Amino acid sequence: MGVIPSDKYDRIGILEVLEVLEVLEILLKSRKKWMDNLDAMGSSLDLMQTGLQIIWPLRPGTSKVDWCEDNYTFSPIVAELVNTVSNLLFLLLPPLLIFLFQPYGKLIQKEIHIIWILLFVIGAASAYFHATLSLLGQLLDELSILWAAIIGTTIWFPSRLLPNKLLLENRRLFRFLVAGIGLVCSVLCCIHPPFNAFALLSLVTPGMVLLYGELRRCHDSRVVRLGIRSTITWVVAIMCWINDRVFCDVWSSVQFPYLHGAWHILVCIAGYCSCVLFAYFYAVEEFPHRTLTLEYWPSPRFPELFSVPYINLNKGRLQKIV
Known part of the structure; x- marks a missing residue:
């Protein structure tokens, strides 16, 4: 058997080392690709997590x-x-009210149409919420009610009751202050949704007290009757809301768990009637030279209970509030 030269051993060793180095290089490249893939997967997971956080409030039942x-x-x-x-x-009344209040919007206060639009938004948001029970639907429903109350306050709050001379002389400043409160409440409602109930209560309750005070100063029987009907409707609506929320087991036992639906109908009637009254009181106080009457659509011969009240600027002047 022949002897292998030593230089051949050296060449074989070098080749083996080179092969090992090539394998190591391949492994390193594979590891780098694997790490890059992991980073890409991590970024994708982060994006997916962010996307899920964004769309989570849209999911039914959230x-x-x-x-x-x-x-x-x-x-x-x-x-x-x-x-x-x-x-x-809520969806049917606002278009009719926008039509009926066209003269009022042109001659007295164009902002009233914002209220009618918000009533439509309230109905659409509430329908979406109850159809999906999503967190987004809840926030849209509650915030639309909040902003209807905020805007109603800014446009109809009586000037004589403004607490500061600066606010009395500059009603725009008063509107900015109330809108600022509305923005703060909106942020708090989004961060902590249960806060919205407190915000609505803090606005609606003074509004009802103010409405009562304005009705006491009014001597027009038609306006007073509308105020009484509106107040009674508010009370019945709130009773329906409380019963549905607190005594659900009782109403479910008699197969009628639908009082919240009755609340929607009653609060819509009470809400728009209250808006008509506030619009009337504002016009009488701020535009005493205008002639206006409280009318009912579709006809004066229809019973008031089943008609839509609105303000007509083309007839005789109402008795002034004192």
């Missing part, structure tokens, strides 16, 4: 608020059908 009506009883895609459909009046 709201913690659930009313007495059983979910998905009548439809597999609508959570609370009765509570959803009962918002229909």
